[in-house]
Amino acid sequence: MLNQDTTIAWKYHEATKHSYWSVRTSTHFLDWENQPLPFKIYPELEAIPLPRELPETGVSTFIALGEKVPSPGPAMASLEVRPTLAQLAHILFYSAGITKKKTYPGGEFFFRAAACAGALYPIEVYLVCADLPDLPAGVYHFSPMDFGLRRLRAGDHRAFLAAAAAHEPALLWAPVIFVYTALSWRSAWKYRARAYRYHFWDCGMILANAMATATAWRLPHKLIVGFQDDAINHLVGVDGERELSLALLALGQTAEPISVSNETWTLPEVKWAVVPLSREEVPYPLIRQMHAASRLQDAAEVRAWRAQPLRRGEPDPQAPLLPLDPIAPSALPEESVESVIRRRASTRRFARKPISLSELSTILDYGTREFACDALDGPLNDLYVNAHAVQPLAPGAYAFHYSQKSLELLKSGDFRRDSRYLCLEQDLGGDASATVFFLADLHTILAHYGNRGYRLAQLEAGIIGGKFYLAAYALRRGATGLTFYDDDVTAFFSPHARGKSAIFVMALGVAGPRPRW
Numbered sequence: 001m002l003n004q005d006t007t008i009a010w011k012y013h014e015a016t017k018h019s020y021w022s023v024r025t026s027t028h029f030l031d032w033e034n035q036p037l038p039f040k041i042y043p044e045l046e047a048i049p050l051p052r053e054l055p056e057t058g059v060s061t062f063i064a065l066g067e068k069v070p071s072p073g074p075a076m077a078s079l080e081v082r083p084t085l086a087q088l089a090h091i092l093f094y095s096a097g098i099t100k101k102k103t104y105p106g107g108e109f110f111f112r113a114a115a116c117a118g119a120l121y122p123i124e125v126y127l128v129c130a131d132l133p134d135l136p137a138g139v140y141h142f143s144p145m146d147f148g149l150r151r152l153r154a155g156d157h158r159a160f161l162a163a164a165a166a167h168e169p170a171l172l173w174a175p176v177i178f179v180y181t182a183l184s185w186r187s188a189w190k191y192r193a194r195a196y197r198y199h200f201w202d203c204g205m206i207l208a209n210a211m212a213t214a215t216a217w218r219l220p221h222k223l224i225v226g227f228q229d230d231a232i233n234h235l236v237g238v239d240g241e242r243e244l245s246l247a248l249l250a251l252g253q254t255a256e257p258i259s260v261s262n263e264t265w266t267l268p269e270v271k272w273a274v275v276p277l278s279r280e281e282v283p284y285p286l287i288r289q290m291h292a293a294s295r296l297q298d299a300a301e302v303r304a305w306r307a308q309p310l311r312r313g314e315p316d317p318q319a320p321l322l323p324l325d326p327i328a329p330s331a332l333p334e335e336s337v338e339s340v341i342r343r344r345a346s347t348r349r350f351a352r353k354p355i356s357l358s359e360l361s362t363i364l365d366y367g368t369r370e371f372a373c374d375a376l377d378g379p380l381n382d383l384y385v386n387a388h389a390v391q392p393l394a395p396g397a398y399a400f401h402y403s404q405k406s407l408e409l410l411k412s413g414d415f416r417r418d419s420r421y422l423c424l425e426q427d428l429g430g431d432a433s434a435t436v437f438f439l440a441d442l443h444t445i446l447a448h449y450g451n452r453g454y455r456l457a458q459l460e461a462g463i464i465g466g467k468f469y470l471a472a473y474a475l476r477r478g479a480t481g482l483t484f485y486d487d488d489v490t491a492f493f494s495p496h497a498r499g500k501s502a503i504f505v506m507a508l509g510v511a512g513p514r515p516r517w
């Protein structure tokens with residue numbers, strides 16, 4: 001089982017680190033003539049238009065982020081919830097749809113509901129469903145370009161999908177499953193081999209919105225990351241090398257589980273033509289090797305892989321803990337999740353103004369609430385916060401304690417310059433009111449989950465980051481994802497972070513022009 005050979009994840013991780021020198025010695029340039037298309041186009045298939053007059057749940061963003069909705073499964077059998085096409089259109093729009101258009105002299109650029117590194121949008125969404133009130137059973141591709149679905153296969157293929165995920169209960173009971181893939185070249189064009197990490201961050205951002213909007217509809221849902229990659233790739237018609245299956249989201253609830261007795265084990269290939277992304281695609285062997293080595297190959301391996309999710313203990317604090325002080329639920333802004341997602345954008349300039357500890361606490365609290373996932377039982381990422389201007393918190397570097405929802409001061413001081421440097425010398429990292437660094441103990445994670453644990457840590461970081469965006473915007477604050485100098489981040493937070501690996505960064509603060517000093 002290749003998944004257990006974690007030298008491959010380590011090799012990938014080491015080879016794709018950013019450092020002061022790697023950035024300065026890179027000869028890579030953006031080949032604009034060979035830029036990949038941001039949309040997957042099936043020229044032979046007619047679009048089934050999705051309703052553009054979308055319903056609004058009106059549910060507040062904090063309820064959408066904070067409320068627990070059960071997972072699909074036998075415990076919910078009395079409640080049949082087959083999403084309507086309008087609900088699916090809503091979730092697709094507010095997670096992966098086009099929410100903004102910018103016109104510039106050379107043309108138009110489309111921004112989407114969820115943030116995405118470099119606005120390269122590598123993630124594609126497919127839908128596998130039973131007969132729904134207004135959509136026949138099938139396997140569909142979602143196109144944000146014309147806001148439509150294209151049917152790749154007719155009929156109910158959920159039994160095939162459930163078998164590919166070792167009959168995970170949510171997949172037996174959900175009428176709809178979203179399949180998320182990455183068209184790797186779209187982001188490798190810019191980020192080269194490091195793009196594999198970005199695939200999971202970008203997918204996590206979309207998942208954060210999808211789970212929040214599903215919660216707003218009170219639709220049972222569950223994230224599934226344990227599956228036989230080859231079978232899922234085959235189901236949605238992707239090759240697993242250029243386009244990679246990353247995650248599944250089970251949605252809704254049926255009164256009966258699907259029957260698995262008459263599963264069709266042999267499905268013909270999906271052979272629809274697809275417009276090439278660009279003139280030529282540059283393969284990145286490190287990505288292919290890493291993805292192949294983190295595949296699960298049969299049902300037994302899937303079952304064993306997810307059987308006992310990792311439960312990590314937290315180290316005892318070495319300094320008094322400062323409890324978070326989140327805003328009381330009754331005082332939280334009530335702006336709906338739809339309105340916040342429509343307004344969301346990555347902050348391009350932070351004004352170096354303070355936010356309050358209550359605001360930071362609220363973002364950390366709602367961003368780190370557990371979500372249902374077949375292979376997780378508690379967080380994999382540890383959060384370290386450089387508080388630059390969080391009133392009345394003393395400026396300094398803090399470690400976040402999940403279980404006690406509190407912060408531990410590691411060192412005090414004004415670390416704006418350090419944060420800026422750590423975030424690849426980007427001003428955003430230093431100008432934010434608080435910059436949150438995600439680090440993970442990859443030694444423990446890979447020992448437990450094999451190479452696939454690497455995917456999981458990156459994906460979880462993207463989901464938490466996506467929730468930070470929504471919580472920050474709901475508070476009328478700004479946020480942006482950032483990349484970083486890997487080993488310098490670990491060194492900065494050591495000795496506390498010794499042995500951990502930098503996974504992701506989110507900067508939080510007040511948008512606005514930067515003061516000149």
Ligand SMILES: Cc1cc2nc3c(=O)[nH]c(=O)nc-3n(C[C@H](O)[C@H](O)[C@H](O)COP(=O)(O)O)c2cc1C
Nearest residue numbers: 111112115116117118119201202345346481482483
């Ligand atoms: C995973 C991730 C990494 C990002 N890294 C950076 C970064 O290093 N620097 C930056 O200025 N913006 C970064 N961004 C912000 C993106 O550039 C932004 O999301 C994208 O341009 C789309 O714009 P929007 O978020 O305003 O919709 C990142 C976003 C994500 C999701």
